[in-house]
Amino acid sequence: MNERDLAQFIITDIFETGAYNNIILSKTLSKENLSSEKRAFVTELVNGTLRRLITIDYVLSLFSKTKKEKMRPFILNTLRVAIYQILFMPTVPDSAACNEAVKNTKAHRFERLSGFVNGVLRNISRQKDNIDYTGATAAQTFSRRYSVPEFVVGYWLESKTEKETEQLCASLCEYPRIYIRVNTLKTSAKELKQRLIAENVTVCDTIVPEVLEISKTGNIAELSSFKEGLFFVSDLAACLVTHITDVKPGQTVADLCAAPGGKSFSLAMKMQNKGKIYSCDIYEHKTELIEKGAKRLGIDIIEPTISDACVTNEDLKADVVLIDAPCSGLGLLKRKPDIAFNRNREDIDTLAALQRKILEASIPLVKDGGKIVYSTCTISKKENGDNVEYIRKKYGLKAVHFSLPGKGENCGEAEILPGDYSNDGFYVAVLEKV
Structure with missing residues (x-):
């Protein structure tokens, strides 16, 4: 299969199996003997098509009489991949997107449909600058234009202005950046930058001293600096949460929803590998991943623990309890585009109730004077501020002020949107048990 055909095959597989796009993409590419450039092109086609799927399907509905x-599935996803190229990949000539789609259609013995594919794509190419995305409501318009589910846009409009909501939706169309957290137990940011440059990786500083942005990496797992445990991959949002978490060497931390372990790793580095961190998950295979990651990084204060965060485990008494709660993931739409078609409004209510249960179960674990750090990777008032306000009032907790780089002091909580730092959207709150 050529790259475009492989992309439609992967997308078809994602929809037919319901599996996560990153898992199927990685699994499929591992079986193909492709150059790094071709792997990158397939990855862009798959992730880009999924990220802009709502817009693509809307445009397709305007130019095809067939619903x-x-x-x-083959024809639908061949069209989707080609439309993505026509609308969102200016470096790819429209003629190439059209011709390759027609060629692949014929190669799969759908000759009788090749004229349909060609006609739809040529018309879109001619009319793409005149497409009207206006809907009956602001939610429908923003959904069509920015590929955010209409129910999500409507939910945001309940607590944000139209301007704020449109800016938020637009920021989710950006290509996600790759960030790494420097393993300060083994090296410094300056030393790692030099090492990565020597490995032909493009490196930039960020607002967090121990976090770097990288690009043109190839397969990160093949870098010698990665194999030596000099860094781990983590979004800037996750690193900002641990950046503002006040932990000291020798303290005890309970990370109640720890997998895959990034926040535990960062806190261990802040603690200079002194103290204890209970890195918890309900599934054994996930605690094994945490153990493997800690070993690669040279961290030995992490104790992977099988534990249900909804149930109070008195063995996990801690100075700091970190809850990176299961959530709707609406801040991750540009990085995990399959969230857009795997979520509904009811999920928000269900997850908010689960988060509240976890928060309540965590209260007995916090030592007097200790802190709870609550975070999510979603933009959802019900899952974030409403839950924190409920738990703060019910248990008499104190909101702890903290500062985020470039944002000044926050009164106990902060919602960071994807456009603020070119990172994932997230929420964090810090509460003290008094």
Whole structure:
């Protein structure tokens, strides 16, 4: 298969199996003997098509008399991949996107549909600058234009202005950046930068001294600096949460929803590998991943622990309890585009109730004077501020002021949008048990 055909194959597989796009993408590419450039192109086609799927399907509905539900999966996803190139990849000539889609259609013995594919794509190419995305409501308009589910846009409009909501939706169309957390137990940011440059990786500083942005990496796992445990991959949002978490060497931390372990790793580095961190998850295979990651990084204060965060485990008494709660993930839409078609409004209510249960179970674990750091990777008032306000009032907790780089002091909580730091959207709150 060529790259475009491989992309449609992967997208078809994602929808037919319901599996996560990153898992199927990685699994499929591992079986193909592709150059780094071709792997990158396939990855861009898959992730980009999924990220802009709502817009793509809307445009397709304007130019095809056949509804997508009536199309064969191969034809539908071949069209989707080609439309993504036409609308969102200016470096790819429209003619190439059209011609390759037609060629692949014929190669799969759908010759009789090649004219349909060609006609739809040529018309979109000619009319793409005149497409009207205006809907009956602001939510429908923003959904069509920015590929955010309409129910999500409507939910945000309940607590944000139209301007704020549109800016938020637009920021989710940006290509996600790659960030790494420097393993300060083994090296410094300056030394790691030099090492990565020597490995032909492009490196930039960020607002957090121990976090770097990298690009043109190839396969990160193959870098010698990665194999030596000099860094781990983590979004800037996750690193900002641990950056503002006040921990000291010798203290005890309970990370109640720890997998895959990034926040535990960062806190261990802040603690200079002195003290104890209970890194908890309900599944054994996830605690094994944490153990493996800690070993690569040279961290020995992490104790992977099988534990249900909804149930109080009295063995986990700690100075700091970190809850990176399961959430709707609406701050991750640009990095995990499959969230857009795997979520509904009811999920927000269900997850908010689960988060509240975890928060309540955590209260007995916090030592007097200790702190709870609550974070999510979503933009959801019900899952974030409402939960924290409920738990703070019910248990008489004190909101702890903290400062985020470039944002000044926050009164106990902060919602960071994807456009603020070019990172994932997230929320963090710090509460003290008094």
